Amino acid sequence: MTKPDGPAGTGGRPAADPAGLLRDRLAADPSRPLVTFYDDASGERVELSAKTFDNWVAKTANLLVDGLAAEPGGRAVLVLPPHWQSAVWLMACWAAGLVAEPVDPDAVRPGSRTVPAGPLGASAPYILAASEEVLGEVAGDRDAEEVVGLSLHALGGPLSEVPAGVVDYAVEVRAYGDRFAADPSVTPDAPALTVTKVTSSAAELVAAARRRAEKWELDAHDRVLVDMSYATLDGVLAGLLAPLTSGASVIIQRNFDKASLDRRVTLEHVTAVAGLPGWNDASGSVRRLA
Numbered sequence: 001m002t003k004p005d006g007p008a009g010t011g012g013r014p015a016a017d018p019a020g021l022l023r024d025r026l027a028a029d030p031s032r033p034l035v036t037f038y039d040d041a042s043g044e045r046v047e048l049s050a051k052t053f054d055n056w057v058a059k060t061a062n063l064l065v066d067g068l069a070a071e072p073g074g075r076a077v078l079v080l081p082p083h084w085q086s087a088v089w090l091m092a093c094w095a096a097g098l099v100a101e102p103v104d105p106d107a108v109r110p111g112s113r114t115v116p117a118g119p120l121g122a123s124a125p126y127i128l129a130a131s132e133e134v135l136g137e138v139a140g141d142r143d144a145e146e147v148v149g150l151s152l153h154a155l156g157g158p159l160s161e162v163p164a165g166v167v168d169y170a171v172e173v174r175a176y177g178d179r180f181a182a183d184p185s186v187t188p189d190a191p192a193l194t195v196t197k198v199t200s201s202a203a204e205l206v207a208a209a210r211r212r213a214e215k216w217e218l219d220a221h222d223r224v225l226v227d228m229s230y231a232t233l234d235g236v237l238a239g240l241l242a243p244l245t246s247g248a249s250v251i252i253q254r255n256f257d258k259a260s261l262d263r264r265v266t267l268e269h270v271t272a273v274a275g276l277p278g279w280n281d282a283s284g285s286v287r288r289l290a
Contacts, residue, residue, distance in 0.1 A: 014206075014210075015206060015245075016188040016202070016203055016206060017094065017188040017192070017202035017203060017205075017206060018090075018091060018094045018095075018192070018202060018205060018206060018241060018244070019091070019094055019095045019182065019202075020188075020206075021206060021209070021241070021244045021245050022050070022053075022054055022057065022091060022244065025050045025244060025247070026050050026051060026054055028247065029050065029220075029247075030049060030050050030051040030054075031049050031050070031051060032049060032050065032249070033047050033048070033049055033249045034048060034049060034050040034053050034243075034244070034249055034250070035047075035048045035053055035084050035087055035249070035250055035252065036048075036084075036249065036250070036251045036252070036268065037083060037084040037251075037252045037253075037254070038251065038252070038253050038254065038264065039083075039154075039254045039255055040253070040254070040255045040256060040257035040260055041254070041255035041257075042154060042255075044154040046084055046154070048084060053084075053087075053088065053091075054178075055178040056085075056088045056092075056173075057088055057091040057092045057095060057180070058092075058095075058176075058177065058178045058179050058180035059173050059174070059176045059177065059178055059180075060088055060089060060092035060173055060176075061092040061093075061095040061096045061180040061182075062176035062177050062180050063092075063169075063172060063173050063176050064076070064092060064093070064096045064098065064127065065096050065180075065183075066176065067167070067172060067176065068127055068145075068146045068148070068167070069146075070096055070098055070127060071097075071183075072096070072097030072098070072183050072185050072186050072190065073097060073098075073099070073190065073191075074097075074098050074099070074126065074127065075098060075099045075101060075125075075126035075127070075194075076089070076093045076098045076099070076100055076101065076126060076127045076128075076129060077101045077102075077103060077126050077127070077128045077129070077144070078090070078093075078100060078101065078102045078103065078129050078130075078230070079103045079105050079108060079128070079129070079130040079131065079134055079138055080102065080105065080129065080130070080131050080150065080230070081104075081105050081131060081133075081152075081229075081254055082226070082227065082228065082229060082230065082235075082239065082252050082253065082254045083131075083152055083252065083254060084252060085150055085152060085169075086102070086230055087230075087239070087240050087250075087252065089129055090102070090193075090230065090236065090240060091240075093192075094192050094193075094202060095180055095182055095186075096180075096182070096183075096186070097182070097183055097185070097186035097190060098127070099191045099192060099193065099194055099199065100192065100193050100194075101126070101193075101194045101195070102193075102195060102229070102230040102231045102235075102236070103231055104229045104231040105130075105131055105133065105134045107231075108134050108137045108138055109134060109137065110137070125143055125144070125145045126143065126144060126145065127144065127145060127146045127147075127148070128141055128144035128146070128147045128148065129147075129148040129149075129150060129169070130147070130148070130149060130150065131149075131150050131151075131152050132149055132150065132151045132152065132159055132160065135147075135149045135159070135163065135166065136163070139163045139165070139166055146167060147163075147165060147166045147167065148166070148167045148169050149162065149163070149166045149167065149168055149169060150169045150170070151168075151169075151170050153170065156170050157170060158170050158171045187202075188201065188202045188203035188206070189201050189202070189203055190202060192204075192205055193205055193233075193236065195231060195232055195233050195236065196231075196232060196233070198233070200233070205236070205237075205241060206241070206245065208233070208237060208241075209237055209241035209242045209244070209245045210245050212237045212238070212241075212242040212285070212286070213242040213243075213245050213246035213248075215285075216242065216272060216285065216286040216288065217288060218242060218243060218246035218247075218248045218272065218286070219246055219247055219248065220246070220247030220248060221248075221271070222243070222246065222248035222249070222271045222272055223248065223249050223250075223251060223268055223269050223270050223271050223272075224238065224242075224243050224248055224249070224250050224251065224270070224271070224272045224273070224274065224286060225251045225253060225264070225265065225268065225270045225272070225273045225274070225276070226238050226239040226250055226251065226252055226253065226273070226274045226275055227253040227254075227256050227274070227275040227276050228274055228275035234274075234285060235275070238250075238274040238275070238285065238286050239252060239274070242286070251264075251268055251270065253276075256276070256277075258277075261276070265289070270289065271288065271289055272286050272287060272288045272289060273286070273287055273289065274286040274287065
């Protein structure tokens with residue numbers, strides 16, 4: 001039996017960049033869940049439809065351009081954990097024509113033995129967005145033109161403390177419009193993502209997402225549960241772009257509690273998983289459930 005296709009491209013043409021993928025999802029089914037988020041440490045659950053997710057993306061892109069003076073071709077370092085707001089920031093960067101450079105927050109904690117995947121400490125300037133839990137470690141980065149702090153609070157609360165020179169995302173973003181008009185100079189061939197020292201264009205990301213979605217046999221009926229960092233290409237593809245291009249929805253999981261897994265798989269109608277200890281395949285990619 002042939003599986004249903006994901007959302008069609010605008011006007012019958014395949015989307016050429018991540019922003020186009022989101023537009024296609026909005027046209028196909030704006031009210032269906034696109035991103036669901038769980039934090040097993042706090043008990044938080046957040047669900048965003050394609051329309052709500054797009055509103056957050058537009059507000060964030062407008063904050064980047066109008067509030068932080070971001071320009072196409074600029075860079076944004078995202079020191080953020082797996083979270084729905086991290087997915088929003090990735091899409092907002094791509095909509096604004098920025099090169100997103102995700103960094104695992106664990107890489108900047110004191111005593112970390114890992115090497116940051118992003119350019120913290122590099123010479124070129126960039127916009128820095130960081131979660132509150134590591135804001136103190138990175139807020140003094142002299143190469144950051146602007147620093148944005150994300151509380152990641154379940155109820156959208158502000159930072160508990162705002163260091164000098166830091167923009168409080170939860171407070172500032174609400175003032176911006178929920179529609180964003182991209183700069184005409186932003187093209188699919190422009191650089192869009194740098195992870196593990198490799199830079200991909202927007203078009204290359206979409207092509208990779210389509211290949212992975214086909215390999216993983218994803219379609220509009222799928223619900224993909226993901227526990228992976230966005231600081232790798234696999235994490236970006238499994239945790240956002242492959243579900244988006246195929247019409248599937250993604251469930252982002254943080255602070256994984258194995259005891260809750262079986263119940264979550266049942267309640268959320270999960271059809272595939274990625275990054276879960278003992279559940280993923282040898283390559284760490286998406287594994288379909290029987």
